[in-house]
Amino acid sequence: MARIILTGDRPTGRLHLGHYVGSLRRRVELQNQGGFDKIFIMIADAQALTDNADNPEKVRQNIIQVALDYLSAGLDPSKVNIFIQSMVPQLTELTFYYMNLVTVQRLQRNPTVKQEIKLRGFSETDDGSDNKAGTPVGFFCYPISQAADITAFKATTVPVGEDQEPMLEQCREIVRKFNSVYGETLVEPEILLPDNAACMRLPGTDGKAKMSKSLGNCIYLSDSAEEVAAKVRGMFTDPGHLQVSDPGKVEGNAVFTYLDAFCLPEHFERFSSCFVGKKSSFEFHTLDEVKAQYRAGGLGDVMLKNFLTAILNELLEPMRQRRAELEKDLPAVWEILRKGTEAAYAEAQSTLDDVRRAMRIDYFNDSTLIGK
Numbered sequence: 001m002a003r004i005i006l007t008g009d010r011p012t013g014r015l016h017l018g019h020y021v022g023s024l025r026r027r028v029e030l031q032n033q034g035g036f037d038k039i040f041i042m043i044a045d046a047q048a049l050t051d052n053a054d055n056p057e058k059v060r061q062n063i064i065q066v067a068l069d070y071l072s073a074g075l076d077p078s079k080v081n082i083f084i085q086s087m088v089p090q091l092t093e094l095t096f097y098y099m100n101l102v103t104v105q106r107l108q109r110n111p112t113v114k115q116e117i118k119l120r121g122f123s124e125t126d127d128g129s130d131n132k133a134g135t136p137v138g139f140f141c142y143p144i145s146q147a148a149d150i151t152a153f154k155a156t157t158v159p160v161g162e163d164q165e166p167m168l169e170q171c172r173e174i175v176r177k178f179n180s181v182y183g184e185t186l187v188e189p190e191i192l193l194p195d196n197a198a199c200m201r202l203p204g205t206d207g208k209a210k211m212s213k214s215l216g217n218c219i220y221l222s223d224s225a226e227e228v229a230a231k232v233r234g235m236f237t238d239p240g241h242l243q244v245s246d247p248g249k250v251e252g253n254a255v256f257t258y259l260d261a262f263c264l265p266e267h268f269e270r271f272s273s274c275f276v277g278k279k280s281s282f283e284f285h286t287l288d289e290v291k292a293q294y295r296a297g298g299l300g301d302v303m304l305k306n307f308l309t310a311i312l313n314e315l316l317e318p319m320r321q322r323r324a325e326l327e328k329d330l331p332a333v334w335e336i337l338r339k340g341t342e343a344a345y346a347e348a349q350s351t352l353d354d355v356r357r358a359m360r361i362d363y364f365n366d367s368t369l370i371g372k
């Protein structure tokens with residue numbers, strides 16, 4: 001069976017480090033390893049509209065921003081199809097048929113939907129008084145549309161963050177249900193999660209559970225070196241670590257979570273000067289040694305943050321440079337999206353044909369109906 005990847009992001013803002021370690025870095029690796037027959041990366045504008053119906057301009061403006069983030073992070077349009085969700089209307093039609101295979105009660109149990117409804121402040125009652133009152137039906141149903149996104153490409157592999165696990169589970173249920181009712185047609189996808197716990201859910205710079213635009217705690221892939229330094233300087237560490245000599249906590253300390261996600265063995269030699277100070281100096285070779293020293297006391301937050309800043313800026317600098325190049329020719333970026341969308345359209349149409357045939361609603365091609 002062909003090995004196919006489908007994944008994507010909502011274009012509600014630029015992409016940040018959480019996106020990078022949660023999925024983007026993995027996509028670039030998979031693309032370069034060449035073990036997949038096809039790779040589709042979707043800019044999920046239709047899904048973004050499910051909770052931004054009153055602000056389509058935000059979604060519209062961020063399509064190119066996400067495309068720039070993808071390309072500058074290393075996605076290569078000669079190896080992957082980057083496409084715009086709403087320009088592939090077959091996805092909407094599939095969603096409509098899948099809706100009949102899912103119950104309202106099952107959607108209500110989806111933990112990610114539950115949590116996101118809370119986060120967005122949609123209330124449980126809707127007295128018609130303000131437009132933020134209840135949950136938009138489209139938003140409530142987005143797990144079904146996500147199943148359409150995945151199955152339209154017969155994706156076998158979906159690299160995403162941990163928060164998407166309930167979506168994948170729901171997708172697999174829809175596939176099993178469809179195949180059992182209409183005959184073997186759709187492919188059950190597998191989730192591909194980050195292999196490191198810190199990457200599963202990168203906390204925000206404020207230490208809150210998730211890096212998220214609405215919480216204002218993000219480091220963006222397109223931030224300047226100065227912005228990154230300033231954001232790291234302001235990062236949450238251990239509130240009990242008041243004096244450098246005090247023992248510090250590593251668990252729940254966002255700077256260490258970031259180091260778990262980004263620090264590589266070669267960084268210790270390359271950035272050893274970060275740990276050379278006026279009052280004290282250290283020579284570290286592993287992150288475990290850094291953690292042990294922090295726990296024992298004597299290692300200050302400033303050194304630690306300088307080290308993290310050096311690591312992040314080294315990672316982001318080539319992305320910034322590529323972004324600056326790409327920004328000089330935006331029509332070329334739109335052309336990449338147009339080509340990727342064309343390829344996605346053809347693929348989704350072929351699956352939709354299979355689906356209609358399986359459901360026996362492809363009336364005009366049905367000789368048992370027409371008699372020819």
Ligand code: TRP
Nearest residue numbers: 006007008009010044047146149
């Ligand atoms: N829900 C995903 C997110 O918020 C975006 C997305 C839409 C997606 N459709 C998808 C991801 C299909 C993987 C597969 O990031």
